[in-house]
Amino acid sequence: MGDIFSNFGDIFGDLFGGFGFGGSRRSADANAPQNGASIRVGVSITFEEAVFGTKKEISFNGNEPCPECGGTGARKGSKVETCSQCKGRGQVIFQRQSLFGMTQSVQVCPECHGTGKIIKDKCPNCRGEGTITRKRTLEVSIPAGIDDGQSVRLPGQGEPGTNGGPRGDLLVEVRVKSHPTFQRDGMDLYANVPLPFTKAALGGDIRINTIDGDVIYTVTPGTQTDTKVRFRGKGVPSVRNSASRGDFYVTFVVQVPTKLTKEQKELLEAYDRTLTDIPNAGDAGKNKKRFK
Ligand SMILES: [Zn+2]
Ligand SMILES: [Zn+2]
Structure with a gap:
C-alpha cells in the first residue's frame, strides 16, 4: 500500500472559482524549477458521510521520479549532456530575412524539446522520461459539511516538479449522493x-x-x-x-x-x-x- 495522508489541506468549491488547474508553465529558463501539475480525482460519498465527515481511501495513477535513474532519464553511469544546439537554454532564436530586414523569433529547441539536455543513453526503466507511472493509494479526510462538487486539496501530493520544483497538489472532488427523504x-x-x-x-x-x-x-x-x-x-x-x-x-x-x-x-x-x-x-x- 502507498503512503497514507491523513490531514486535509483546504477545501474549495465553486465559491473559489477560477482556480488554475493543469500543468506547470514553462518558464523561459529550461533549467528553472517547475511546479508539478495537479492531479484531480473524484470520490463518491453518501449524504450522511457529507454531513458528518468521513475518511475515504482513494487510488489513482501519478508520476514518480524514476528510482532507477533518480529522475534524470539517463542510464545509470551515463551522463546527461547539455544540448549543443541551444547550449542548455531550451530555446533557440530563429532569424529570418524579411522585407523589413531581419526578424527574430524565439522557439522551443527542436533538438532537446526545451529541456536543454540530451540523453544519449536512455534509462531502460523510464525510457528516458525520468518518471514512472505508479498507482498510489491515500486516505483522505473529508470534513463534515462538505457539499457536492467541492474538493479537498492535498498539497504536495500531485505530480513531481522538475529541476527541483515542488510537487503539485492532489484535488479530490467530492460527489455527494442524494438522499431519499432529506x-x-x-x-x-x-x-x-x-x-x-x-x-x-x-x-x-x-x-x-x-x-x-x-x-x-x-x-x-x-x-x-x-x-x-x-x-x-x-x-x-x-x-x-x-x-x-x-x-x-x-x-x-x-x-x-x-x-x-x-x-x-x-x-x-x-x-x-x-x-x-x-x-x-x-x-x-x-x-x-x-x-x-
Ligand atoms: Zn529512469
Ligand atoms: Zn536544445
Whole structure:
C-alpha cells in the first residue's frame, strides 16, 4: 500500500472559482524549477458521510521520479549532456530575412524539446522520461459539511516538479449522493413529513426522523398541510467550523386515508353528521340547493 495522508489541506468549491488547474508553465529558463501539475480525482460519498465527515481511501495513477535513474532519464553511469544546439537554454532564436530586414523569433529547441539536455543513453526503466507511472493509494479526510462538487486539496501530493520544483497538489472532488427523504440547501436540510389527518386535527406526539436520528415532536391540534417547523441545529455543520450547524425544516403533509375499514367509515360518518352547521359540509340535504 502507498503512503497514507491523513490531514486535509483546504477545501474549495465553486465559491473559489477560477482556480488554475493543469500543468506547470514553462518558464523561459529550461533549467528553472517547475511546479508539478495537479492531479484531480473524484470520490463518491453518501449524504450522511457529507454531513458528518468521513475518511475515504482513494487510488489513482501519478508520476514518480524514476528510482532507477533518480529522475534524470539517463542510464545509470551515463551522463546527461547539455544540448549543443541551444547550449542548455531550451530555446533557440530563429532569424529570418524579411522585407523589413531581419526578424527574430524565439522557439522551443527542436533538438532537446526545451529541456536543454540530451540523453544519449536512455534509462531502460523510464525510457528516458525520468518518471514512472505508479498507482498510489491515500486516505483522505473529508470534513463534515462538505457539499457536492467541492474538493479537498492535498498539497504536495500531485505530480513531481522538475529541476527541483515542488510537487503539485492532489484535488479530490467530492460527489455527494442524494438522499431519499432529506434535501440539502447549503447548511440547511429539508424534508416533507406525512401527518395522519386525525393527528393533524387532534394534535399529539409523532416520531420525526432527523439526520441525527428520531425525535418525538408534539403536533399542535389543528395543524394544516404545508405547516413548516424548524429544528434548530439539526442541519449540516459548517465545513469550516463543525460547531456551527444549520437547521432542519420539516413541512407537514396531511394524509387523507384512501381506504377505510367499516368501523372507521362509521366513525367518520358519525363525525360528518356533526358538521351540519358548516355550509359546505355534511349531507347536502334539505334546504340546500344542488349545484347543476
Ligand atoms: Zn529512469
Ligand atoms: Zn536544445
